[in-house]
Amino acid sequence: MSNLLWGGRFTESTDAFVQEFTASVQFDQRMAQQDIEGSRAHASMLGRAGVLSAGDVADIQRGLDEIATEIAEGRFEWSIALEDVHMNIEAALTRKIGDAGKRLHTGRSRNDQVATDIRLYVRSGIDDIVQQLNRLRHGMLDLAERHTDVIMPGFTHLQTAQPVTFGHHVMAWYEMICRDGERLLECRRRLNRSPLGAAALAGTSYPIDREDTCRALGFEKVIENSLDAVSDRDFAIEFCADAAICMTHLSRISEELVLWSSAQFDFIQLPDRFCTGSSIMPQKKNPDVPELVRGKSGRVVGHLVSLLTLMKSQPLTYNKDNQEDKEPLFDTMDTLFNCLRAFADMIPAIEPKSDVMLEAARRGFSTATDLADYLVRKGLAFRDSHEVVGKAVAEGVERGLDLSEFTLAELQQFSDRIESDVFDVLTLEGSVASRDHIGGTAPQQVAAAVVRARAALETD
Numbered sequence: 001m002s003n004l005l006w007g008g009r010f011t012e013s014t015d016a017f018v019q020e021f022t023a024s025v026q027f028d029q030r031m032a033q034q035d036i037e038g039s040r041a042h043a044s045m046l047g048r049a050g051v052l053s054a055g056d057v058a059d060i061q062r063g064l065d066e067i068a069t070e071i072a073e074g075r076f077e078w079s080i081a082l083e084d085v086h087m088n089i090e091a092a093l094t095r096k097i098g099d100a101g102k103r104l105h106t107g108r109s110r111n112d113q114v115a116t117d118i119r120l121y122v123r124s125g126i127d128d129i130v131q132q133l134n135r136l137r138h139g140m141l142d143l144a145e146r147h148t149d150v151i152m153p154g155f156t157h158l159q160t161a162q163p164v165t166f167g168h169h170v171m172a173w174y175e176m177i178c179r180d181g182e183r184l185l186e187c188r189r190r191l192n193r194s195p196l197g198a199a200a201l202a203g204t205s206y207p208i209d210r211e212d213t214c215r216a217l218g219f220e221k222v223i224e225n226s227l228d229a230v231s232d233r234d235f236a237i238e239f240c241a242d243a244a245i246c247m248t249h250l251s252r253i254s255e256e257l258v259l260w261s262s263a264q265f266d267f268i269q270l271p272d273r274f275c276t277g278s279s280i281m282p283q284k285k286n287p288d289v290p291e292l293v294r295g296k297s298g299r300v301v302g303h304l305v306s307l308l309t310l311m312k313s314q315p316l317t318y319n320k321d322n323q324e325d326k327e328p329l330f331d332t333m334d335t336l337f338n339c340l341r342a343f344a345d346m347i348p349a350i351e352p353k354s355d356v357m358l359e360a361a362r363r364g365f366s367t368a369t370d371l372a373d374y375l376v377r378k379g380l381a382f383r384d385s386h387e388v389v390g391k392a393v394a395e396g397v398e399r400g401l402d403l404s405e406f407t408l409a410e411l412q413q414f415s416d417r418i419e420s421d422v423f424d425v426l427t428l429e430g431s432v433a434s435r436d437h438i439g440g441t442a443p444q445q446v447a448a449a450v451v452r453a454r455a456a457l458e459t460d
């Protein structure tokens with residue numbers, strides 16, 4: 001069995017360990033359907049070009065159909081001795097249909113074959129991922145829409161800064177995830193090009209029609225340069241970069257969910273089905289899903305670095321190094337898909353505790369900026385009003401009072417410009433309502449943002 005497809009050149013068979021060491025079939029069999037799809041297109045094109053007889057093409061198509069079914073049903077026997085998915089399938093084809101199987105590889109190399117397979121595989125993977133991502137977008141819009149006027153502290157430096165609405169915070173997540181989707185679709189567009197016909201590296205002397213296979217495989221256009229076509233994996237790197245950015249976003253959201261579901265914040269209720277208990281501490285309800293997603297972001301960033309390092313300094317064209325692209329790439333696809341899926345299920349089920357959030361916003365002097373802006377409107381320079389409010393906050397800290405809990409007379413001790421209308425801006429509701437412009441936190445702006453986003457999502 002060993003060296004079946006290139007045996008002619010060799011006088012001894014491959015070392016048993018080397019055979020295992022160099023094989024990729026354990027992991028590249030995931031691309032079997034794409035490999036068959038590529039072979040179908042190649043064989044049909046060779047038939048139309050007059051390189052293969054109609055009979056051979058028909059036999060090849062029939063054989064590939066059978067193999068596709070065997071693989072789908074788990075009946076196909078993969079052999080390490082045949083190294084990779086490509087040679088396993090080709091050998092099975094030849095076992096089934098005889099010499100016509102040996103003619104399939106005319107005008108082709110595993111180098112353009114594998115470049116084609118990976119592109120097809122990532123293309124369909126992106127489609128599945130974007131589907132989950134869009135489910136998550138829907139979930140975020142639903143959550144934001146239900147809570148456009150729930151007030152919480154907004155943070156900088158994880159210190160209470162200014163009051164915001166929970167819906168506004170969720171819509172910030174939404175924007176991050178939207179850009180991730182855009183990036184993935186741009187990556188899809190750039191990778192959707194056909195390397196087939198580049199053969200080993202220089203093209204082929206057979207009268208092939210690259211446009212024909214390009215069309216058949218749903219690629220947008222052919223890759224212009226044969227050397228580039230077989231050698232670059234920049235599309236895989238780009239996908240992993242996009243995935244790493246998306247996972248970074250998910251890790252940030254996860255971190256907030258972990259913090260917020262702690263007893264110390266107590267801002268949200270995560271449904272039990274996304275949490276687990278402790279085997280020793282009966283009181284525990286651990287936010288496992290966000291914690292795991294946060295953790296998994298690390299491996300995806302690692303895969304990106306793996307692929308960059310794999311490609312760095314590689315001379316043209318194909319090098320066996322490139323076989324190492326698959327495991328990081330596949331794991332990135334799986335991880336991103338699963339994390340988005342879990343998030344799409346979990347996010348719309350989050351219950352904010354509006355009373356706790358409101359109280360937290362009150363305790364943190366989150367309307368101090370509103371008071372400063374108020375004094376500016378009454379004629380004070382901003383730096384002076386900042387100073388005045390700073391003093392009021394210091395006294396509030398000392399007495400355990402929020403600014404809105406001072407009496408008018410007490411407030412007037414800090415500045416005689418303060419009048420009874422000050423309480424309109426010192427309330428949390430007044431504060432958020434006053435940020436009433438596109439992208440601001442006012443409930444009606446958040447509601448409008450949700451409407452705009454939903455319309456955009458429907459047309460995506």
Ligand code: ARG
Pocket residue numbers: 024028084110111114318320322323324
């Ligand atoms: N298994 C190989 C890979 O994943 C297929 C291409 C092999 N080409 C070669 N010239 N050895 O990259």
